[in-house]
Amino acid sequence: MQVIDETVGDVLVVKPGGRLDSNTSPSFEKHLLERLEGTTSLIVDFADLDYISSAGLRVLLMAAKRAKQTNGRMIICNLRGPIREVFEISGFMSILTVCDDRDAALAKVAA
Amino acid sequence: MTERLEVIIANRLDEIPRLAEAIEAYCETANVSLKAIYNLNLALDELITNLVSYGYDDGGRHDIVVRVNVTDDRLTAEMIDDGKPFDPLQDAPNPPLDASLDERPIGGLGLYFVRTLMDDVRYSREDSRNRLVLTKRLKD
Numbered sequence: 001m002q003v004i005d006e007t008v009g010d011v012l013v014v015k016p017g018g019r020l021d022s023n024t025s026p027s028f029e030k031h032l033l034e035r036l037e038g039t040t041s042l043i044v045d046f047a048d049l050d051y052i053s054s055a056g057l058r059v060l061l062m063a064a065k066r067a068k069q070t071n072g073r074m075i076i077c078n079l080r081g082p083i084r085e086v087f088e089i090s091g092f093m094s095i096l097t098v099c100d101d102r103d104a105a106l107a108k109v110a111a
Numbered sequence: 112m113t114e115r116l117e118v119i120i121a122n123r124l125d126e127i128p129r130l131a132e133a134i135e136a137y138c139e140t141a142n143v144s145l146k147a148i149y150n151l152n153l154a155l156d157e158l159i160t161n162l163v164s165y166g167y168d169d170g171g172r173h174d175i176v177v178r179v180n181v182t183d184d185r186l187t188a189e190m191i192d193d194g195k196p197f198d199p200l201q202d203a204p205n206p207p208l209d210a211s212l213d214e215r216p217i218g219g220l221g222l223y224f225v226r227t228l229m230d231d232v233r234y235s236r237e238d239s240r241n242r243l244v245l246t247k248r249l250k251d
Binding site: 019021022023051053054055057058061062064065068081082085086089090091094095096 | 206
């Protein structure tokens with residue numbers, strides 16, 4: 001997996017690509033939690049993500065809890081078909097902030 | 112009818128992507144939907160991650176055999192391992208899906224995915240091996 005950091009205006013967008021599974025989730029966890037230390041709000045863009053397992057969802061849940069504790073927010077966008085279904089059956093659509101695309105996520109950060 | 116796929120992997124997490132690629136290639140030639148392929152690969156990933164993490168005491172190399180078969184109306188996978196006896200249908204409560212962010216425990220989703228995304232899961236212990244048969248219906 002590769003993870004790209006982008007900045008749109010003053011908003012950080014973290015963009016993982018490939019597979020987020022039990023092999024790659026430790027490094028993604030480190031990356032995401034480090035970025036959350038330096039900013040209050042960030043967007044996680046899943047446009048290039050092919051696959052997520054429970055190991056990847058675990059990282060998102062930890063990061064969302066961490067962001068809430070520090071009054072920040074983490075917004076996830078661009079969930080592709082099967083990944084969206086995994087979010088739905090996990091109950092994550094109601095506990096995480098999910099937007100359809102990056103524009104909607106940026107609008108949410110600004111709100 | 113397409114021939115069945117058999118893949119033997121070692122008990123290492125980094126074998127999971129190789130298995131997923133083989134299943135994807137096999138299923139695509141059999142015209143299985145991407146969603147069904149994703150769901151089977153996710154179920155196998157969760158089972159293998161669990162097995163590799165908790166299923167062996169000796170730190171040694173073990174083979175895990177996965178066989179996949181597509182028929183007209185179903186996708187079937189068989190997984191055989193010589194890890195500790197473990198039935199993924201037992202002693203695994205479903206995660207509290209309605210809990211708030213603060214109350215939601217970290218973890219517990221893996222085996223829930225196996226039970227939810229597959230239409231049928233059968234476990235048996237045969238000749239000191241765990242045998243799981245996962246079935247996904249391809250037509251509703």
